[in-house]
Amino acid sequence: xxxxxxxxxxxxxxxxxxxxxxxxxxxxxxxxxxxxxxxxxxxxxxxxxxxxxxxxxxxxxxxxxxxxxxxxxxxxxxxxxxxxxxxxxxxxxxxxxxxxxxxxxxxxxxxxxxxxxxxxxxxxxxxxxxxxxxxxxxxxxxxxxxxxxxxxxxxxxxxxxxxxx
Numbered sequence: 001x002x003x004x005x006x007x008x009x010x011x012x013x014x015x016x017x018x019x020x021x022x023x024x025x026x027x028x029x030x031x032x033x034x035x036x037x038x039x040x041x042x043x044x045x046x047x048x049x050x051x052x053x054x055x056x057x058x059x060x061x062x063x064x065x066x067x068x069x070x071x072x073x074x075x076x077x078x079x080x081x082x083x084x085x086x087x088x089x090x091x092x093x094x095x096x097x098x099x100x101x102x103x104x105x106x107x108x109x110x111x112x113x114x115x116x117x118x119x120x121x122x123x124x125x126x127x128x129x130x131x132x133x134x135x136x137x138x139x140x141x142x143x144x145x146x147x148x149x150x151x152x153x154x155x156x157x158x159x160x161x162x163x164x165x
Contacts, residue, residue: 003067007032008076022056023047024072025063034074035104038131045130048103055110067096074102077109079158085147094143096134103130108144109117117148 004013026032038044042057050072097103111126
């Protein structure tokens with residue numbers, strides 16, 4: 001069947017098997033390989049995208065369910081240069097192999113949009129559904145906190161402090 005979605009600001013129409021996951025549709029039919037597929041049952045978070053502004057595990061959504069929706073993948077987060085969040089991930093070494101990075105960026109984007117001043121505990125809770133086997137999460141939390149604080153250059157490179165510190 002034919003489906004039409006807006007992906008990264010561009011309307012795309014393509015034929016799609018009704019049983020095809022959104023992750024496979026984005027990767028194989030639209031060539032957006034920034035959507036990573038890890039566990040294929042929603043536990044790892046590597047396939048997380050923004051679907052109508054909310055994070056969604058694209059391996060658990062059928063492409064036909066996304067008909068008419070707006071989807072943002074990691075490729076659509078920055079048109080010509082890194083976003084401040086992506087730059088913070090780069091600057092704070094918040095990625096190693098990069099497999100979890102697209103999902104982490106999607107979750108962090110939603111978090112900072114909905115809560116511009118999250119605490120370290122709120123950051124950790126937000127990313128808790130995304131698995132990272134390389135970084136130990138510390139640098140990811142630091143990068144998100146630095147992006148949160150980017151307007152205040154005096155502490156942009158300072159790791160998040162525990163409450164009351």
